[in-house]
Amino acid sequence: MRMRLVFDNIDFTIVGHMASLLESEGIACEIRNAGASGLAGEIPHTLVYPELWVLDKIDEERAREIIRVYRDKDASAPVVADWTCPKCGEIVEGVFAECWNCGAGAPS
Incomplete structure (x- = not known):
């Protein structure tokens, strides 16, 4: 060993x-x-x-x-695009399903 x-x-x-x-x-x-x-x-x-x-x-x-x-x-995992929060307008990294600023969910 x-x-x-x-x-x-x-x-x-x-x-x-x-x-x-x-x-x-x-x-x-x-x-x-x-x-x-x-x-x-x-x-x-x-x-x-x-x-x-x-x-x-x-x-x-x-x-x-x-x-x-x-x-x-x-x-090889696909890169998920960043998204704009529909509630507060914050730019959120694509890996997150909720806005870090206000907690709103990512748009569908």
Whole structure:
């Protein structure tokens, strides 16, 4: 049983999401460097990226495939156009179904 690095990213939330995906598939994993961003500038920034490690090397290939499939699917998702709130006129990013300003729903 030897740990293997399977993913890293500057954004901890992305690494955390990948960890959740692996855990939901029964793959034990660990995030390292979660709090290391404070060292940025003192050492090369790539050395403080949060890292996702699988605890058993036997899970490495499967974990990499789960991450690859998810990221490919995420990258190919259609971009939803921004919309104008019919109630207050605020411009709202297309990913949101409600206006952040007044709570009105997106137009159909």
